[in-house]
Amino acid sequence: MKLSSQAQAFVLHFGEMGSRWGFNRTVGQMFALLTINNGPMNADQLAEALKISRGNVSMGLKELQAWRLIELHHQPGDRKDYFTAAGSIWDLARTVFEERRKRELDPTLTLLRQLLLTEPRDEQETVAQKKIQEVYSLLEMLDQFANTLSKLDEKDLLKLMKLGSGLNKLLDLKAKATGSVSKGSGSKKGTSRT
Amino acid sequence: MKLSSQAQAFVLHFGEMGSRWGFNRTVGQMFALLTINNGPMNADQLAEALKISRGNVSMGLKELQAWRLIELHHQPGDRKDYFTAAGSIWDLARTVFEERRKRELDPTLTLLRQLLLTEPRDEQETVAQKKIQEVYSLLEMLDQFANTLSKLDEKDLLKLMKLGSGLNKLLDLKAKATGSVSKGSGSKKGTSRT
DNA sequence: TACAATTTTCAGAAATTTCTGAAAGTTAAG
DNA sequence: CTTAACTTTCAGAAATTTCTGAAAATTGTA
Structure with missing residues (x-):
């Protein structure tokens, strides 16, 4: 399977970033590919598309399963394991x-x-x-x-994230609504220091 | 400088975890040590306490400065650079x-x-x-x-984090108060699949 | 300027992580 | 049971990252 240059860029980038998220480059690439690919892929397809060994793919799939990031599927009449992003x-x-x-x-x-x-x-x-x-x-x-x-x-996540600067007001709102949390001594901003 | 077994454990652990936060083991250790140590330390003290080379310390300090995680201090009559967590x-x-x-x-x-x-x-x-x-x-x-x-x-951060399950209610509250955000089609919970 | 104290640099060594591929293991079908 | 299709394992190779330490650079003082 040949990757479009777009897919290529996406996959490579998430390979590099992947290490930040707790897995190594190849695992990141595998996950990225399964994420943008239209439909399930089997281990051989992954190995070919990413130009890595079959053994490496096997290990990567195991790790992605441990992270519960991919799911196993089967195609009728095909004994291979197929995976998609979960x-x-x-x-x-x-x-x-x-x-x-x-x-x-x-x-x-x-x-x-x-x-x-x-x-x-x-x-x-x-x-x-x-x-x-x-x-x-x-x-x-x-x-x-x-x-x-x-x-x-x-x-709700969407709501919360979209709040933006509204978050400030919201926190005040809550304080008033419930009467909870210290009334604070105004603006103690410069306090932190070492 | 000899580290107490407590400090030792703290420093080693943050060394291991450090890599998750974007820096390597030694840099994580240096940062942890500067964080729990009472007062500033110079490069030689860090090298001795962590049993790493002087050059390594120098590189680590540079990185921690790039992260703006430490500050430079000087002691009167001492030409060495001293650092504390910022x-x-x-x-x-x-x-x-x-x-x-x-x-x-x-x-x-x-x-x-x-x-x-x-x-x-x-x-x-x-x-x-x-x-x-x-x-x-x-x-x-x-x-x-x-x-x-x-x-x-x-x-405000403290407030927000302490909200816990109150967050749910708060989001509803906000929705009502402002009339903003989609009215939604009720409860689309079971959509996601694993 | 000269010099001693200190920090930085960086080539190569050491340590660690990742990858390969052949062999061993597993599984479904006949 | 046997076989073929497929997957997993893992020892060693390759790649990458980290570390050392000696040399070079910098800095403050006189």
Whole structure:
């Protein structure tokens, strides 16, 4: 199968970017190709289109399945395994998002939780402990937020993302509606510093 | 400088995770160490604590500066350069977030925009084009959302993240308050497929 | 200017990751 | 059971990334 120059560019780019998302170049390419291709592809077709070995394809497919990013299909009268990207673009994005959370955030939270159990022995360790606590709080909040986001359906996600600067007002709105959260001392912007 | 076993674990872990965040193991370790250490450190101290070469430290510091994650300080009467993590944990998180957007999302958007300019030549390319359009829409929305988030101050971010399941209700609230966004055809939940 | 302290650079070494392809494993059909 | 079609595995090769350390460059001081 010959790729159009368009498809070629798409596939190569997601190959490079892929490593950022947690898989290697070839796996990224395979996924990109399955995403833009019209209909399922089998391992030989992938190997030929991407000019990589059959064994490499096999390993890549395994990884993509572990990420739940592709699905297996069968064509009547053909013993080969065929694959497509699993679900809509939104589904794919959500899946990548969720998997990364599980693989990156969760282990870190586990470690930090453990570190926070030991008593600091001196000044140095007390400071470190405090920083670890801060990182932990931040990451845990992120984790919960990510969890919330990944449960929203496409419609609500769309709404939320489109809010833009409306988000500010919305947060005020909420504060008023519920009376929750500190009333704050106005504009404490320049506070952070080291 | 000897690291406590706590610091050791923290530093090693963020070394491993670091690669996910866009820099390599040693750079991740250096950053982690500067984050939990009480006070600034110079290049020699970093090299000794992490048991890596002086040259490696120099390269790592350069990269962390490019990420705007560390700041340079000087101690009176000492010609060495001293470094600390730049700003609060929140500042650091925001910076990493923003830098990653610039380095990953933006180039992808640029490429996709370009691909969308060429006319599809056949059925196959039409399908591909359509998929590319979907990916583009999604990523652009993400990009804008990320942009919005990174402009919120710590207080509002905190509010937003703590909303949890309240987010759902909030979105409804907003819809009612403004009358904006599609009225939708009720509950199209089961559409996605896995 | 001279010099000592310090940082940066970068070629090659070391470590790590990815890829290949042949062999082993699996499965459906007759 | 046997065979052919297909998939997976994995040892070693290839590619890529990271690291070292000595030499070059820079900087502040006198």
